[in-house]
Amino acid sequence: MIGATSTIFSIVATLVQVVLLALLGPLLIGFMAKMKARAEGRVGAPIVQPLRDLRKLLSKERLHARHASAVLPLAPMVIFAATTVAIAISPLVTTRPLLGSSADVLVIVYLLLTGSIAAALGGLDAGTAFGGMGSSRAMTIGALAEPALLVAVIALSIQSGTSNLPSIVSTTMAHPDWVSGPSRLLALVALVIVVIAETGRIPVDNPSTHLELTMIHEAMILEYAGPELSLITLAEAMRLGLFFSLIANLFFPWGIDTNGAYAGLALGVVALVGKTAIVALGVSLIEIRSAKLRLFRLPELLAGGFVLSVLAVVTGLVTR
Amino acid sequence: MSTTYVGALELASGAVLVSAVMTLWRRQVRSIVTMLSLQGMGLAAVAIILAVHEHDKALLVTGGLVFVVKGLVVPGLLRRVSKLDSNSRESEPLVNVPSSLVFAAVLIVLSYVVSSRVTSFAPTEATHLTPIGIATVLVGYFMLVTRRRAVSKIVGLILVDNGIALVTFLLTSGVPLIVELGSSLDVLLVVVVLQFLVVSMGRHLRTDELAEMKALRD
Numbered sequence: 373m374i375g376a377t378s379t380i381f382s383i384v385a386t387l388v389q390v391v392l393l394a395l396l397g398p399l400l401i402g403f404m405a406k407m408k409a410r411a412e413g414r415v416g417a418p419i420v421q422p423l424r425d426l427r428k429l430l431s432k433e434r435l436h437a438r439h440a441s442a443v444l445p446l447a448p449m450v451i452f453a454a455t456t457v458a459i460a461i462s463p464l465v466t467t468r469p470l471l472g473s474s475a476d477v478l479v480i481v482y483l484l485l486t487g488s489i490a491a492a493l494g495g496l497d498a499g500t501a502f503g504g505m506g507s508s509r510a511m512t513i514g515a516l517a518e519p520a521l522l523v524a525v526i527a528l529s530i531q532s533g534t535s536n537l538p539s540i541v542s543t544t545m546a547h548p549d550w551v552s553g554p555s556r557l558l559a560l561v562a563l564v565i566v567v568i569a570e571t572g573r574i575p576v577d578n579p580s581t582h583l584e585l586t587m588i589h590e591a592m593i594l595e596y597a598g599p600e601l602s603l604i605t606l607a608e609a610m611r612l613g614l615f616f617s618l619i620a621n622l623f624f625p626w627g628i629d630t631n632g633a634y635a636g637l638a639l640g641v642v643a644l645v646g647k648t649a650i651v652a653l654g655v656s657l658i659e660i661r662s663a664k665l666r667l668f669r670l671p672e673l674l675a676g677g678f679v680l681s682v683l684a685v686v687t688g689l690v691t692r
Numbered sequence: 693m694s695t696t697y698v699g700a701l702e703l704a705s706g707a708v709l710v711s712a713v714m715t716l717w718r719r720q721v722r723s724i725v726t727m728l729s730l731q732g733m734g735l736a737a738v739a740i741i742l743a744v745h746e747h748d749k750a751l752l753v754t755g756g757l758v759f760v761v762k763g764l765v766v767p768g769l770l771r772r773v774s775k776l777d778s779n780s781r782e783s784e785p786l787v788n789v790p791s792s793l794v795f796a797a798v799l800i801v802l803s804y805v806v807s808s809r810v811t812s813f814a815p816t817e818a819t820h821l822t823p824i825g826i827a828t829v830l831v832g833y834f835m836l837v838t839r840r841r842a843v844s845k846i847v848g849l850i851l852v853d854n855g856i857a858l859v860t861f862l863l864t865s866g867v868p869l870i871v872e873l874g875s876s877l878d879v880l881l882v883v884v885v886l887q888f889l890v891v892s893m894g895r896h897l898r899t900d901e902l903a904e905m906k907a908l909r910d
Contacts, residue, residue, distance in 0.1 A: 549695060554706030675790035676717045682797040683709065686804045690823055691702050 381632050382470040389464045390456055392641055394606065397613030398422035400652045404573075405580075407656040422609065429602035437498040437595050447494025448600045451487040452607040458483040459610060463538040464617045465640035466629040475537040477525040480618075481518075484570070487611060488514050491604070495592030502584065506591025509667065513576065513588065516674035517569040520681050524562040527555055527684035528622060537618075541625045551623060555691060558684035560623050564655075565677035567619060569670075571612040574659040576670060586664060613648065616655075620647035697745050698817045704741060705824045707734035708858055709800070712831045712851050716792050721774040721843050725767050728847055732762030735854050738861050742818065750869040758857070761876045766850060766883050773890050774843055787838045796831050803827040810863075818862045825862055828855030840901045842890045846883060853879050 402419040409416025436444055461475040469475070488510065495507035529535040531550060532543040550556055569576045572589040581587050593604055621628060627643025629636030665673060711731035715724045739755030742748070785792065803826035811819045832851025839845055857875075860867055867875075897904050 549699060552703070553699065554702050557703075558706070558710065671790040672717070672793070675793040676713075679713055679717075679793045679797045679800075680710075682800060683706075683713065686800050686823065686827075687702070687706055687709075689804060690820055691698075 378468070378632055379470070381634070381637075382466075382468055382472070384634075385466040385468065385629075385637055386460045386470045388637060388641065389462070389466075389469060390459055392465065392644070393459045393610045393613045393617070395423070396617075396645065396648060397609030397611070398426060398606065400613055400616060400648060401579075401609050403649065404652050404656040404659070407653065408660055411656075411660045422605075426602045426606055429597075429605070430599050432598035434599055435597040437500070440498050440595070443493050443497040444595070445600060447490045447497070448596070448603040448607065450490035451494075452603050452610075454483045454487040454490070455607045455611045455614065459614050462614065462618065463541045463621060463628065464614075465644050466632070466637055467538040467542050468630075468632050469538070472538045473536065477529055477535050477537060477540075478522075480537060481522060481525065484611065484614075485514070485518065487607065488570075491592055491608075494596070494604070495594075498595035500595060502587075502591045502594050505584075506588055506594070509588045510592055513569050513670060513674070516671055517566045517677070520562055520674060520677040521566045521570070523678065523685055524559045524566065524681035527559040527681060527688050530685060530688045531555060537622075541621055541628060542630055544622070545625050545628075545630065553687075553691065555684050555688035556623060558680050558687060560619070562677045562681035562684060563619055563622075564658075565673060565680070567615045568655065568658065569674060569677075571608075571615055573655055575662045575665050575673065578664050586667075616648045616651040617644055620644065620651050697741065700741050701738065701745075701818060702821065704734050704737040705821045705858060705862070707731070708738065708854065709824045709828050709831075712828045712855070713793070713796055715847055715851065716796055716831065716835060717789065719789070721841070722771070724844065724847055725770045725774060728770070728850060729763055729767035731851070731854055732764075732767065733759060735858055735861075736763055738858060742861055742865050746865055748865065751865060754869055754872045757873065757876055761880055762850070762854065766880060769883055769887055770843060770846065773887050785839050785844075792834065792838060795834060799830040799834060800827040803830055814863075818865070821862050822859055825855050825858035828852075828858060831855075840903060842886070842893060842902055845902070846886050846890075849882070849886075850879065 399419055399422070402417070402422045405421070406416045406419050434445075458480050461469055461471045462480060463469065463472065463475065492507035492511050492514075495503040495510070497503070526535075528540055531553075532540045534540060534543070544550055568574075572579055577588040578586060579589065582590055584591070589608070593601065596604055621644075624647060627640060627647065629640040708731050711727045711734060714727040715731075718724050718727065736755050736759035739751055739758055743751035743755055787795065800823075804823040807823045807826050811822050829852050832848050832853075832855055834848075835851060836845055836848030839848060853875075
């Protein structure tokens with residue numbers, strides 16, 4: 373009987389996570405745009421603007437490029453599905469999501485990578501120069517960010533003695549002194565660099581530009597229109613939300629529900645919204661203060677992230 | 693008490709290594725010197741934390757000395773040198789920045805592997821951190837070998853010295869005060885002499901790239 377109620381709780385919690393991230397991702401993007409506009413002295417679009425854009429795109433006609441194959445319409449679905457699964461099994465508002473036992477760090481990383489590969493294939497499929505260029509650049513950055521991401525997460529799992537994300541979160545809550553340790557701080561800096569690269573924020577990619585020399589992500593999705601563009605944009609926003617929530621929960625897990633109560637779940641939702649808003653504020657401060665790096669300088673930034681994550685692993689081993 | 697001591701020690705020695713890596717990462721000589729200054733302060737913090745933990749007054753004085761010399765005076769001198777040169781960037785090191793960062797990662801892992809045998813002789817909280825000091829030394833040598841500009845080479849030299857000092861602090865809680873005084877003054881003198889050299893190089897060659905220096909005259 374207890375097993376049945378906890379299963380129902382896990383199902384509810386998983387659904388809450390997916391729906392919350394579907395709303396939270398676009399809202400975070402709107403929030404960062406608003407912060408940036410304020411810093412530039414503009415009023416800026418309302419925070420809900422990305423959600424309105426998604427709704428507007430949904431009501432438009434489906435259009436495909438003439439030479440596109442089945443990959444073009446399939447790619448947004450793959451990105452969306454992979455991101456949704458990653459969100460469903462990650463410890464975001466509770467440490468007990470359904471299938472939480474399979475939420476290994478490697479599983480999450482490669483689910484997200486599946487999404488990036490689908491996006492690159494979708495960009496290539498229409499056969500335009502921009503799509504190919506965008507995909508090539510996105511894959512280059514992805515290949516550089518990947519080792520840094522993996523090693524940074526491994527630093528966390530060495531400290532916790534497990535590679536299961538919910539367990540990492542709960543062991544961190546049991547050892548609050550870990551959070552200020554050098555290993556955690558280094559891993560945090562490395563992860564922030566990786567997340568900025570993976571979500572295409574400013575020092576790496578400018579999400580608001582359509583200039584052919586600089587755009588990366590926008591070049592990939594240039595051939596998409598209507599509902600498919602809406603799906604791909606939503607999936608990317610959810611991905612950003614997932615990255616921000618993982619940063620928040622891995623480095624400051626307090627507020628997340630651990631004992632499977634509905635009241636804790638509600639608190640977890642509030643805490644997650646608050647924590648991701650703080651992360652978004654931090655990222656938008658970085659965006660405001662820095663200019664986009666030249667493409668050729670990006671390997672330096674990401675190699676720096678990689679070294680910091682190696683440092684995190686070594687200091688984790690040294691101080692264990 | 694004990695956990696805050698260990699935490700503070702880890703944080704301070706971590707700061708020493710991170711600033712060593714940051715000197716490889718940054719190109720502008722000005723920010724490299726800032727990192728060097730942070731490293732000197734981190735090193736001083738290690739000494740002061742150890743001194744407070746072991747109630748060692750001489751080590752406390754050493755920490756203060758390290759703070760003044762390596763945190764303030766030496767970076768200040770280097771900053772003055774870099775101001776003389778308008779084009780103060782490490783434009784093309786022999787090994788480019790991404791590769792040297794990856795190489796630094798290899799050196800860090802190497803020092804961890806090597807020094808685990810050394811630390812097993814006297815396993816305390818402080819000696820466990822020795823790999824961090826050895827890694828700083830190796831990163832310093834790497835910088836000394838691969839950078840072209842004289843100022844960067846001086847920074848590499850000081851990184852080596854800071855790394856050695858960190859290992860000394862961690863393994864033996866510091867050498868006697870008079871020895872530390874001597875070595876600090878040594879470093880200071882070396883920096884002053886090298887500063888003269890860089891300034892006169894700049895006057896004659898309009899650059900401080902060592903490769904440009906073909907002949908020596910008196």
